[in-house]
Amino acid sequence: MCGIVAAVAQRNVEGILLEGLKRLEYRGYDSAGMTVMHRDALTRHRAVGKVAALEECLTDAPLPGRAGIAHTRWATHGKPTAANAHPHHSDDQVAVVHNGIIENFEGLKRELEADGYTFTSQTDTEVIAHRLAAMLAEGVTLFEAVQQTLGTLGGAYALGVMSPQEPDVVIGARQGSPLVVGVGIDEAFLASDPLALLQVTDRFIYLEEGDLVELKDGGHICIIDRQGQRVERPVHTFEYADGAASKGDYRHFMLKEIFEQPAVIRTALEGRLGKTGVPAESFGPDAPGLFARTRQIQIIACGTSYHAGLVARYWLERYAGVPVQVEVASEFRYRHPVVADGTLFVTLSQSGETADTLAALRFAKGLGYVGSLAICNVPGSSLVRESDIALMTHAGPEIGVASTKAFTTQLVALMLLTLALGRDRASGDEQAAMVNALKTLPDTCRQVLLLDDDIEALAQAFAEKRHALFLGRGAHFPVALEGALKLKEISYIHAEGYPAGELKHGPLALVDSDMPVISVAPNDALLEKLKSNLQEVRARGGQLFVFADEGVGIDDSDDDVQVLHLPGVHEALAPLLYTLPLQLLSYHVAVLKGTDVDQPRNLAKSVTVE
Numbered sequence: 001m002c003g004i005v006a007a008v009a010q011r012n013v014e015g016i017l018l019e020g021l022k023r024l025e026y027r028g029y030d031s032a033g034m035t036v037m038h039r040d041a042l043t044r045h046r047a048v049g050k051v052a053a054l055e056e057c058l059t060d061a062p063l064p065g066r067a068g069i070a071h072t073r074w075a076t077h078g079k080p081t082a083a084n085a086h087p088h089h090s091d092d093q094v095a096v097v098h099n100g101i102i103e104n105f106e107g108l109k110r111e112l113e114a115d116g117y118t119f120t121s122q123t124d125t126e127v128i129a130h131r132l133a134a135m136l137a138e139g140v141t142l143f144e145a146v147q148q149t150l151g152t153l154g155g156a157y158a159l160g161v162m163s164p165q166e167p168d169v170v171i172g173a174r175q176g177s178p179l180v181v182g183v184g185i186d187e188a189f190l191a192s193d194p195l196a197l198l199q200v201t202d203r204f205i206y207l208e209e210g211d212l213v214e215l216k217d218g219g220h221i222c223i224i225d226r227q228g229q230r231v232e233r234p235v236h237t238f239e240y241a242d243g244a245a246s247k248g249d250y251r252h253f254m255l256k257e258i259f260e261q262p263a264v265i266r267t268a269l270e271g272r273l274g275k276t277g278v279p280a281e282s283f284g285p286d287a288p289g290l291f292a293r294t295r296q297i298q299i300i301a302c303g304t305s306y307h308a309g310l311v312a313r314y315w316l317e318r319y320a321g322v323p324v325q326v327e328v329a330s331e332f333r334y335r336h337p338v339v340a341d342g343t344l345f346v347t348l349s350q351s352g353e354t355a356d357t358l359a360a361l362r363f364a365k366g367l368g369y370v371g372s373l374a375i376c377n378v379p380g381s382s383l384v385r386e387s388d389i390a391l392m393t394h395a396g397p398e399i400g401v402a403s404t405k406a407f408t409t410q411l412v413a414l415m416l417l418t419l420a421l422g423r424d425r426a427s428g429d430e431q432a433a434m435v436n437a438l439k440t441l442p443d444t445c446r447q448v449l450l451l452d453d454d455i456e457a458l459a460q461a462f463a464e465k466r467h468a469l470f471l472g473r474g475a476h477f478p479v480a481l482e483g484a485l486k487l488k489e490i491s492y493i494h495a496e497g498y499p500a501g502e503l504k505h506g507p508l509a510l511v512d513s514d515m516p517v518i519s520v521a522p523n524d525a526l527l528e529k530l531k532s533n534l535q536e537v538r539a540r541g542g543q544l545f546v547f548a549d550e551g552v553g554i555d556d557s558d559d560d561v562q563v564l565h566l567p568g569v570h571e572a573l574a575p576l577l578y579t580l581p582l583q584l585l586s587y588h589v590a591v592l593k594g595t596d597v598d599q600p601r602n603l604a605k606s607v608t609v610e
């Protein structure tokens with residue numbers, strides 16, 4: 001989703017802004033632009049398509065200057081055109097970059113048009129530029145102009161603002177969309193995400209909701225909160241090595257991130273396992289009290305993170321005896337939920353900035369939950385800061401838009417939660433067996449990744465297909481959903497995940513020789529049921545691709561079935577293991593189809609608007 005970078009420095013900022021935009025490419029966007037203050041005037045380039053197109057404009061006509069703002073746009077209001085790309089200017093008096101949606105922009109636009117302002121874009125953002133220009137014309141400072149304008153805006157925003165009236169100043173503001181301040185030596189920066197600025201600093205201030213910040217020449221940073229009070233926010237040192245955000249020798253970030261899974265799963269487990277269980281303290285000092293009051297759980301998430309929640313429901317109910325509900329955030333936030341006593345509110349999110357998940361958490365705060373737990377990959381993110389307790393998944397930066405290692409480390413975290421809540425219920429032997437299985441999980445994952453060449457060969461069968469069905473039963477039904485989501489988002493093949501027992505209630509009508517059917521078949525209590533469902537597919541001429549335990553006895557002597565065997569694993573952890581071949585399958589199909597694997601069309605990594 002839209003990305004913001006801004007800088008006020010004692011050197012030329014053009015390169016810093018451009019590098020920042022490149023580092024934000026992973027968020028998803030369709031056009032890019034930059035405004036730099038040059039000899040007290042706003043100078044701007046905007047280009048449709050990749051940041052490389054903007055870079056070409058800069059090569060032809062550089063924008064030197066010591067203060068600037070830049071942006072990657074993910075279209076919401078108006079098509080991806082140069083005129084709609086940010087920064088938006090008003091009469092060369094104001095330049096604005098914006099992430100979010102101004103919900104009341106139509107009314108504001110009518111008022112500004114009546115006052116004689118001419119709009120040159122279809123965006124909601126342009127109203128901010130003209131409003132600021134109108135305020136500046138009344139003689140207020142840029143800071144005051146932004147402060148007063150914010151009072152008139154409804155919706156969500158992160159903003160970067162400049163004006164030649166104060167050429168060495170950049171103003172930032174956040175309400176509902178992420179924005180961090182990068183703290184340099186005698187220089188200061190803004191960005192949607194710390195990754196954008198790691199080339200210039202590793203020290204960051206995470207702005208709070210409603211904060212307004214002024215960056216001035218010399219590294220001066222002044223923050224006021226939503227009450228208009230001057231505040232000092234803590235400066236955090238970013239913990240990832242800069243190399244973690246590069247592709248290394250891999251062709252795509254997604255492939256690198258798939259292969260990182262054994263290592264990051266190990267990191268996610270580090271220091272959190274006891275000998276025969278998981279202490280509640282692994283979730284922080286406040287967790288034991290909160291868990292003691294927990295009688296049921298409400299899990300809220302979006303997309304892939306939602307699928308992790310669905311797997312966790314099977315685990316928490318079976319191994320911890322805790323009733324669980326799971327819902328997508330965009331639905332939950334507009335329902336009127338009835339909250340049972342002792343319900344813990346759990347959010348799952350890679351980014352910690354997903355607008356719907358954050359809104360659901362804020363909505364939940366007034367509803368009587370015993371508390372909130374965020375399972376998240378980004379320290380310092382809004383979700384982490386606004387939850388009562390948080391468990392970090394430690395997957396490291398995930399750059400590929402399609403979530404892979406974030407999902408499997410979420411599953412690890414959710415298994416830890418299951419074990420922590422199930423301490424008094426499950427037998428010591430059962431807990432110890434699961435702890436041991438977790439300890440060997442990284443190695444078992446490594447063995448599965450050795451199947452990469454076989455899966456690449458299998459992918460050939462999908463390159464010409466237009467549809468695919470994914471089947472699973474029990475905790476593998478969400479794995480099927482996740483397999484289908486991965487395939488559709490990066491290869492653009494229409495794919496659906498189904499609980500295999502539902503086939504005969506409708507989707508079987510779709511099965512013919514053109515419909516590949518992928519199934520995960522671990523050796524569990526539902527195996528025989530699943531095998532009957534797979535027979536129903538074969539009887540209709542369907543092509544079956546099965547990922548199965550050794551010795552499950554699926555006959556693959558005929559051409560209509562291909563079976564790939566996975567190593568054995570504790571039944572509870574099978575959903576995690578069986579996700580890996582589905583990730584690899586989607587990846588190889590997408591490579592064969594020549595799609596943009598890391599930045600699939602129309603999608604954004606961090607969905608910061610509703």
Ligand code: F6R
Nearest residue numbers: 303304305349350351354402403
């Ligand atoms: C799919 C994918 C998305 C995200 C979803 C939630 O591969 O990545 O479905 O899972 O947008 O994002 P987070 O987890 O950041 O809240």
